[in-house]
Amino acid sequence: xxxxxxxxxxxxxxxxxxxxxxxxxxxxxxxxxxxxxxxxxxxxxxxxxxxxxxxxxxxxxxxxxxxxxxxxxxxxxxxxxxxxxxxxxxxxxxxxxxxxxxxxxxxxx
Numbered sequence: 704x705x706x707x708x709x710x711x712x713x714x715x716x717x718x719x720x721x722x723x724x725x726x727x728x729x730x731x732x733x734x735x736x737x738x739x740x741x742x743x744x745x746x747x748x749x750x751x752x753x754x755x756x757x758x759x760x761x762x763x764x765x766x767x768x769x770x771x772x773x774x775x776x777x778x779x780x781x782x783x784x785x786x787x788x789x790x791x792x793x794x795x796x797x798x799x800x801x802x803x804x805x806x807x808x809x810x811x812x
Contacts (some may be wrong), residue, residue, distance in 0.1 A: 705779045706753050713746035714774050750776060762810035763792065765803075774810065782805075 704712075717739055728741055750762075753776065763781050766772045775781035778796075782789040785803040795802035796809050 706749065707776045710746055710750050710753065710776055710785075711773070713742055713749070717743040717746060764798065764808050764810055765805040766808070767805050 718720065739765045761777060763775050763777065763778050764772050765785070775784065778789050778792050782792050785792075787803050787807075792807050794800075797805040799806065
């Protein structure tokens with residue numbers, strides 16, 4: 704598993720409040736409606752280190768027609784995972800058109 708795959712997996716797991724039992728780590732008083740703070744913090748720290756090693760990557764969000772979304776560390780990694788050219792995702796971010804069946808936007812901040 705590559706670092707970016709691990710980051711994306713942690714991001715998908717973090718908001719789970721019903722599917723994952725609280726591990727009672729003591730960081731919070733039970734997992735909140737926002738999901739596991741420990742998993743979110745691990746993803747944030749791992750992504751920060753990954754970005755530092757690779758320069759300034761800009762996270763991108765893919766929004767499916769049903770409203771669900773997936774956050775990717777960079778346009779390049781998103782393109783690799785969904786099997787398209789990075790320029791196609793970059794263009795979709797600007798034009799608002801679909802690419803690979805999803806709408807794309809660059810993460811703010």
